[in-house]
Amino acid sequence: MSAATVPLNNDVKVMSLIGAAHGASHYYQLAFATMLLIVRKEAGLEFTDVGLLTGIFYGVSGIAQTGAGFAVDRFGARPILAGGLAVIGVALALVSVAHSFVAFAAIAVVAGLGNCVFHPADFALLNASVNQGRLGRAYSIHGVGGSLGWAAAPVMYFLDSMFGWVGAALIGATPGLVLAVLVWSQRETLIDHRVKARAAAAKHGAPPAFGLFLQPAILLCLVYFALIAANTVGIQQFAVPAWADMFGIGENYAALCLIVFIVGSAAGVLVGGFFADRVRRHDLVATVGMLIAAVLTVPIATASVPPALLLPLLALAGAAGGLTNPSRDMIVRSATPPGASGKVFGFVYSGLDIGSFLAPPLFGFLMSSGMPSIIFWIAITLYIVNAGLVLSIHQNTVRTVTTAPAAAE
Numbered sequence: 001m002s003a004a005t006v007p008l009n010n011d012v013k014v015m016s017l018i019g020a021a022h023g024a025s026h027y028y029q030l031a032f033a034t035m036l037l038i039v040r041k042e043a044g045l046e047f048t049d050v051g052l053l054t055g056i057f058y059g060v061s062g063i064a065q066t067g068a069g070f071a072v073d074r075f076g077a078r079p080i081l082a083g084g085l086a087v088i089g090v091a092l093a094l095v096s097v098a099h100s101f102v103a104f105a106a107i108a109v110v111a112g113l114g115n116c117v118f119h120p121a122d123f124a125l126l127n128a129s130v131n132q133g134r135l136g137r138a139y140s141i142h143g144v145g146g147s148l149g150w151a152a153a154p155v156m157y158f159l160d161s162m163f164g165w166v167g168a169a170l171i172g173a174t175p176g177l178v179l180a181v182l183v184w185s186q187r188e189t190l191i192d193h194r195v196k197a198r199a200a201a202a203k204h205g206a207p208p209a210f211g212l213f214l215q216p217a218i219l220l221c222l223v224y225f226a227l228i229a230a231n232t233v234g235i236q237q238f239a240v241p242a243w244a245d246m247f248g249i250g251e252n253y254a255a256l257c258l259i260v261f262i263v264g265s266a267a268g269v270l271v272g273g274f275f276a277d278r279v280r281r282h283d284l285v286a287t288v289g290m291l292i293a294a295v296l297t298v299p300i301a302t303a304s305v306p307p308a309l310l311l312p313l314l315a316l317a318g319a320a321g322g323l324t325n326p327s328r329d330m331i332v333r334s335a336t337p338p339g340a341s342g343k344v345f346g347f348v349y350s351g352l353d354i355g356s357f358l359a360p361p362l363f364g365f366l367m368s369s370g371m372p373s374i375i376f377w378i379a380i381t382l383y384i385v386n387a388g389l390v391l392s393i394h395q396n397t398v399r400t401v402t403t404a405p406a407a408a409e
Contacts, residue, residue, distance in 0.1 A: 013189055014129045015138045018122050019145030021081060021183060024176050025118040026149030028088045031172050032057060032111055034156040035095045036104065038165050049101055051364075053108050055357055060112025062353025066213075069120035069346020076192050077128075077342065081121035082184040088114030089176025096169040114176075116353075120346035127333065128193035133277060135333070139326040140273025147266040150236075193342070213347050217335040217396035221348040224328070224389045229355025231382045234363040234375055235261070242372035246303045247310065257310050264315035268322025275327065282327035282334070283394035287387040289324035293317050294383035301376035321383075331393055 036050045045053075072080050091111035098104050122142060130138045159168035183190070213219070236258070243254040268289075275285050296317035299305045305313060336344040366374050 023145035023149030030153030056108040064116035065350035072342030077121040077124035084117030085180035093173035119349035136276025137273035139329040143269040225351030226355040230359035261314040261318040264318030265322035268319035272323040286324040293320040
């Protein structure tokens with residue numbers, strides 16, 4: 001059964017399972033950092049140690065993600081995704097027996113290796129298993145799953161208060177292990193994308209290996225995702241103290257503002273999925289959304305609005321940015337040569353880890369230097385730069401399509 005003919009109920013099952021798997025990825029990203037904060041004093045860690053350990057996690061994930069893409073194309077996405085879920089779940093469980101920086105660093109490496117598989121495996125499965133007319137909505141569910149995963153991670157604090165940090169780590173590991181079994185068992189539902197890849201290779205020839213990473217559209221996608229991640233991580237980690245300083249508001253209200261921004265983004269992702277299924281110029285959707293987000297961020301950067309207006313303003317800014325997510329995924333898909341889904345998505349989405357690794361030190365320096373507003377001027381700049389990058393990606397993709405077959409999986 002091809003993805004073009006699958007019924008709606010099968011699509012819903014695939015979207016839900018892959019969305020949950022992506023949610024697990026984001027949940028473990030934040031849960032690992034949360035557990036480090038929980039055990040910091042008992043383990044003799046400083047805040048700088050926590051930052052370094054988090055950096056190791058993202059660094060390993062980013063470096064290994066391209067290799068994970070090759071593994072997806074070689075061994076299939078379903079077993080690789082199931083393995084990644086199991087590995088990252090076990091990594092969190094190992095926190096229960098760690099007591100030193102070296103031990104936590106080793107766990108960060110293991111967790112990063114587990115985390116590196118999600119984007120190449122997720123998108124290979126979605127592209128092969130979901131009706132092509134519903135891919136935009138599939139990408140939006142994938143994105144919302146990630147947001148919900150982040151939202152679920154603070155449960156580690158409650159688990160710690162009820163069961164202690166050892167119990168919290170062991171219980172927190174459970175979702176990944178359960179999902180690993182579910183993904184592994186869905187052989188008929190999750191279509192092997194390599195079947196289509198072999199057909200494409202027979203028709204057009206095998207896609208290049210490392211040479212495809214030098215294609216302008218693919219390189220621009222990598223830069224695009226690195227900048228997106230820098231923006232996202234900067235706001236998530238430092239917006240609360242920045243807004244408290246800039247607007248003279250309490251920490252709780254600032255945290256509520258961040259929650260509203262994230263919820264607005266998730267709502268935008270859902271709406272963006274319907275746009276992505278109904279338009280052909282995904283680059284224009286992404287460009288307009290990012291430019292609107294940039295405009296809405298200007299009053300925040302200038303602190304020119306009263307605190308009461310922060311909530312609706314941030315909800316709209318988050319929605320505008322979230323609206324672009326499904327279209328950006330469709331843009332990457334259009335730039336992917338036949339038979340190279342795992343490789344390309346693994347390489348391109350490693351940009352998220354690169355941005356997540358590099359941005360926090362810069363934003364932390366700005367906060368320490370008493371320049372919180374610069375964070376949001378950087379956000380505005382990144383929105384505008386990414387709008388230009390999207391247009392460039394489209395132009396380079398069109399140029400590639402006119403010179404070679406480019407039917408992505």
